Amino acid sequence: LDEAATSEIASFACGLASDHAAVAAALTEPWSNGQTEGQINRLKTLKRQMYGRVNIDLLKARLVAAS
Structure with a gap:
């Protein structure tokens, strides 16, 4: 240092x-919190991609498809 x-x-x-x-x-x-942080990152990334798009149903479909 x-x-x-x-x-x-x-x-x-x-x-x-x-x-x-x-x-x-x-x-x-x-x-470590690595597994938890990875799941949170994945969810936030999907939410950012879906911003301004149709509705909550499309977001739910994307979350189910991604898992």
Whole structure:
């Protein structure tokens, strides 16, 4: 981090340093929210694609087809 603090990625290194506890926990804990975050991302992507289109029935059809 000290070396990165004086390079082009200084803001990234500063963010890692300020969130040191969270970064350490993410690297050492055996569990993750990855599966949940992936499902939320998939749902939000579908909602963005459907914005301004017909109605809720079409969105439901897309969700069922995507699963």
